[in-house]
Every structure is written in structure tokens, then in C-alpha cells.
Amino acid sequence: MFLLGLLLLNLFENLSAAGTGPTCPDGFTLLNDSKCVKLYETAMTYAKAVKTCRSIIKGDIVSVHKNTDNQALLNLINSHHSVRPIWLGLTCVTSNPNSCSWDDNSGAASYYNNFAKCKPIFYKSNPRIPRFPANPNLSAGKNVYMLVSGSSTGKWISADGNLVSLSFVCETPSSLVPDDESCSPASPTTFLFAYSNDLNPTDVLEVWSHFDQHREEISNKSVVFANVRFDLRKAEDIFYHTNFSDVMDSVEAHLPDSDLGFTDVGTGSDIISVIQKFMNGGQKAPICGSAMLILLKRYPNEQNIDDIVAKLRKHHIYIYVVAHEEPSGGLYSQTMYNIATRTNGYCSFGIGENFYNAATNGGAYYSHYLFYSTNIPVSGNGTVPLPLMTVPDLKTDYLIMTIQDHGPLTSFIRQEIDWNAVGTDLSGGEAENIWNFGWVDGNGTFYELSWQPRANYVYNMTYTYAFTDRSSQVLQFRAFTEDENVINTWIPYDN
Known part of the structure; x- marks a missing residue:
């Protein structure tokens, strides 16, 4: 491992001189040096949130492929003092997480997901979100949102995007990949x-x-x-x-x-x-x-x-x-x-x-x-x-x-x-x-x-x-x- 690290360090030192860091459009934040994201706090149905992301930046509702991105997304939302759950750009066709595909065509949730095993107590202002024992759950809906507060912060829950309105985060690629x-x-x-x-x-x-x-x-x-x-x-x-x-x-x-x-x-x-x-x-x-x-x-x-x-x-x-x-x-x-x-x-x-x-x-x-x-x-x-x-x-x-x-x-x-x-x-x-x-x-x-x-x-x-x-x-x-x-x-x- 030491030799591998030394070799790659020399390679990237030689390559980095020509590279510049990735940049984001105005109002967007670089998430873990991989993509640009922006929180939209106005609650919308899933379809309207999708339309907003694609009309403003030709992007998608955010996708999450590893735990560090899940946490970075929570940190971004907490910095805005927002407590409303956010839509994730994920759609499921069965109760198996492997059937859940990201809207940005970055694959399925088989590699990483953070579905809640049971439905937590949710805030009372939106009683239309049903209670159910496990996620994903098609009886609740094919769309997915993430909790951003409470004891189940960061967990993913199924919901019907036609009935529920939530905040959301749009994503778009950074303008330059380093080196x-x-x-x-x-x-x-x-x-x-x-x-x-x-x-x-x-x-x-x-x-x-x-x-x-x-x-x-x-x-x-x-x-x-x-x-x-x-x-x-x-x-x-x-x-x-x-x-x-x-x-x-x-x-x-x-x-x-x-x-x-x-x-x-x-x-x-x-x-x-x-x-x-x-x-x-x-x-x-x-x-x-x-x-x-x-x-x-x-x-x-x-x-x-x-x-x-x-x-x-x-x-x-x-x-x-x-x-x-x-x-x-x-x-x-x-x-x-x-x-x-x-x-x-x-x-x-x-x-x-x-x-x-x-x-x-x-x-x-x-x-x-x-x-x-x-x-x-x-x-x-x-x-x-x-x-x-x-x-x-x-x-x-x-x-x-x-x-x-x-x-x-x-x-x-x-x-x-x-x-x-x-x-x-x-x-x-x-x-x-x-x-x-x-x-x-x-x-x-x-x-x-x-x-x-x-x-x-x-x-x-x-x-x-x-x-x-x-x-x-x-x-x-x-x-x-x-x-x-x-x-x-x-x-x-x-x-």
C-alpha cells in the first residue's frame, strides 16, 4: 500500500499543475468535490420539484451514493436551519432497494441506501404521509424523501409524490473535473x-x-x-x-x-x-x-x-x-x-x-x-x-x-x-x-x-x-x- 500511495502521489503531483478545481453555478454549493447542489425550501410535489430542477439548471433532484454524501447533504440543510424533509431523486418499483433508480441515471440504490427499517414519528403538520413498517414500501408510494431532523435524521422514507409536498435539493455537475x-x-x-x-x-x-x-x-x-x-x-x-x-x-x-x-x-x-x-x-x-x-x-x-x-x-x-x-x-x-x-x-x-x-x-x-x-x-x-x-x-x-x-x-x-x-x-x-x-x-x-x-x-x-x-x-x-x-x-x- 505504501508503494501504491507513493506512486500515485508522484503521478498526481505531476498532473495537478495543469488542473483547476471544480466550480459551481452561482448559488450552488460543491458537495464533497463531486457535484453542485442547491436547497429549495419551497414545498412542492415530486413532479413539480423535478420540473424545477430541470428548468432552472437542466439538473435533477439530488442523488446520494455514499454515507459521506448523505451526511454532507444533511450539513447543507442544517446550515439553512431547515427542518422540512427533502425529496431524493429516487424512484422505486418494488420493495427491494435494488429496484430503486436514481433520476440522474447514476444507477440503482443497490450500492448504497439509507432506508429506515421502520416509520419514525413524523411531524403532525402533514398527516397524509402514512405510517408503515419498512422502506421502501409501495403502499406508501414510489418516491423517496429524507428526514433532516429528529432521532431518525438522514433516514429515507417512501411517500406518494403526488400527495405530499416537500423541500428538495437540485444537483448539477461541476463545470470542471480536476486534472x-x-x-x-x-x-x-x-x-x-x-x-x-x-x-x-x-x-x-x-x-x-x-x-x-x-x-x-x-x-x-x-x-x-x-x-x-x-x-x-x-x-x-x-x-x-x-x-x-x-x-x-x-x-x-x-x-x-x-x-x-x-x-x-x-x-x-x-x-x-x-x-x-x-x-x-x-x-x-x-x-x-x-x-x-x-x-x-x-x-x-x-x-x-x-x-x-x-x-x-x-x-x-x-x-x-x-x-x-x-x-x-x-x-x-x-x-x-x-x-x-x-x-x-x-x-x-x-x-x-x-x-x-x-x-x-x-x-x-x-x-x-x-x-x-x-x-x-x-x-x-x-x-x-x-x-x-x-x-x-x-x-x-x-x-x-x-x-x-x-x-x-x-x-x-x-x-x-x-x-x-x-x-x-x-x-x-x-x-x-x-x-x-x-x-x-x-x-x-x-x-x-x-x-x-x-x-x-x-x-x-x-x-x-x-x-x-x-x-x-x-x-x-x-x-x-x-x-x-x-x-x-x-x-x-x-x-
Whole structure:
């Protein structure tokens, strides 16, 4: 731990010179260096409070993800000498806290919650708030408020937002994340291995055993390695290591355990909360430019991803997702795919051997210096031009492309990419190449190719595709290089 702290201290001392502290809009207070909040003491129904936050600052009613934030929120309210309970931006669909989702799309209350086990005596000025034995409780209502005074201060209670009017706190992101722009694509960073507790323990161990055999390639880029098991009834910490071999010990000690996981299919994955937790990790590890490999067995229940995408982009974090075709729960298979699409990452769907291959064959893990990224809308069959590609070096490069934006692989027929070097007199195979996808290589819904093109050439490319139906899809096309010396700027995002 001493070596980890010393290493990170040196890293952050070098990075902090370029960074400035986060700032808040006028009238807002910075809460634990993470977000900006403001108390509105005028009592409103839940819907009116939501409308107020979104109309004034395009924000949300406050979310709370750890005990220190819960206490900081109480301190803020007490500083205004307010005793009226406040709405939290939390909505529940069952009596299980895992079913309660934050309005700001920051995940579910499975990682942290402070629900009261019994209804405390409440002030008499609002008798419409019912008494009940436990929270959350749908018989009382799907919305949630927090007590700010009395013996149960800080506890969360269910209520009907249409019947009850309370004070509330609005939140909005701070205008700047410290040190965020101080890293380059070649800066030392963190590699996070995140895996669902719903997966087979053997599958998780086999995937990381593969990486353990390729530690040198991954260590060329990353100086801190992290692992976390998610989709648990009680969320766990993220474990950080400076010694690559320590990750194996940590993974073996935290393999999936069905006794610890969610028990119903309606509960969505808490992976978005885990990503938020990683980005809010303070100085435990360098965040900017980091890479995450996520093994997903349960799909999220969130659909609005604007906030998480904005934060990932701000930190230049790459998301590589392998999603199981037979989920154990959750609603939306597209959520993580869409996040990867908008952040220059990629997402594959697979099962069995295809799931393992997709997790271990991504060349980006070993040389994640991205030099080209585009997203391709397709439907039915056709041919479309792609943006020009400039090849920066002579080292081995990796082309990665998804061949469906969902699983299982049922609508794909074939596709191919033609390219030629611009402004050259090259002919034949040197000038024109066809990358043919008329077959599937066992990586689920993505394809990888290692190649050595001519350096410093600009390539025209066209993409021809055929699917069995005309449903709209967006495919991810990425190119990576092993040479960190030729990549000194971040690749733009393709919306």
C-alpha cells in the first residue's frame, strides 16, 4: 500500500499543475468535490420539484451514493436551519432497494441506501404521509424523501409524490473535473477488470488467467490495475494494485457467488453505478485515459445515458463490454452498447466460447492507442463511404468492428470494407484491399483483424453490408496501434 500511495502521489503531483478545481453555478454549493447542489425550501410535489430542477439548471433532484454524501447533504440543510424533509431523486418499483433508480441515471440504490427499517414519528403538520413498517414500501408510494431532523435524521422514507409536498435539493455537475485534461493518450493510467456476480466463476477466472499470461502487453500502458465484482446485494469496493500478479489473487478471492447476488430478474445491473464509483475514486488511481473491460451478465435498467457519457468523455475513458446473450436480469441490452458507441469503445454479445473469445481477443487491451473511430448506421443492405483513415506507423495495428449491435448473431449475412491509398500510383493488392466479413470467427458479434498497412498513407474506405432485415443498427469500427509515440491527441467522438 505504501508503494501504491507513493506512486500515485508522484503521478498526481505531476498532473495537478495543469488542473483547476471544480466550480459551481452561482448559488450552488460543491458537495464533497463531486457535484453542485442547491436547497429549495419551497414545498412542492415530486413532479413539480423535478420540473424545477430541470428548468432552472437542466439538473435533477439530488442523488446520494455514499454515507459521506448523505451526511454532507444533511450539513447543507442544517446550515439553512431547515427542518422540512427533502425529496431524493429516487424512484422505486418494488420493495427491494435494488429496484430503486436514481433520476440522474447514476444507477440503482443497490450500492448504497439509507432506508429506515421502520416509520419514525413524523411531524403532525402533514398527516397524509402514512405510517408503515419498512422502506421502501409501495403502499406508501414510489418516491423517496429524507428526514433532516429528529432521532431518525438522514433516514429515507417512501411517500406518494403526488400527495405530499416537500423541500428538495437540485444537483448539477461541476463545470470542471480536476486534472481531467492533463493526460495524453500515452500517459500512464489504470486498467479496470469488472465482472458481474451472475457469471459462472470458472468463466471469470479463465478470462483473467488469459490476461495474466499477457501481463507484459497490458503493463506497457497501465501502471495501476483494478478489479471489481458487481451486481451484488451489498456492493464491494474496487481493489487497486500496482503489481499485476496481485490482480489474480484478488479475482480468485472475489469470484462470483450466487448467494451474494440479486435474486430477481427485474433488478437491473448496477454497472453504471460502478463506473461512477471508479470515476469518483479520488486519488486511488489515475482515471484519465483509463480502460475498462466489463463482463456483463445482467443488463441495466437505465436508458438515459447522457450524464455517464459526458463524464466518460471528459476523462477519455475507454469502455470495452462483453455482454452475455442470455442475461440473468435487467431490461435494456442496448444501454452499454450505446455507451460504448458514444465513447469510442466497443461492445460485443456472445455466449459460451464466443463470450470468452470476445473477452480475450480484443487487441485494444494490449495496445489501446486508438487512432481511428467511426460509427456506421446500417439497415438492410447497401454501401456507404467511411471517413478517411490516416495510418500513423509501421507497427502491427488492430481493426475491430462489431457486426451486429445486439445478440444473438441472427440478422448478419455479410459485409466487406474496400480501401485504397489516396494520391498514390500503387496498384493491385498494395493499393486496393478487401476486408471480407462473409464469415464469423467465433468472437460473438465483433470481428478483429491484425494488419500491417503502409504508414503515413491516407486511405479511402467504403463499407458494403447485408442483413436479413431492415431494422436500423449502429456498428462500431475502431483501429488501434501498438506505438504510443505516434498518438499525441485524443480521437474525436462520433455522435
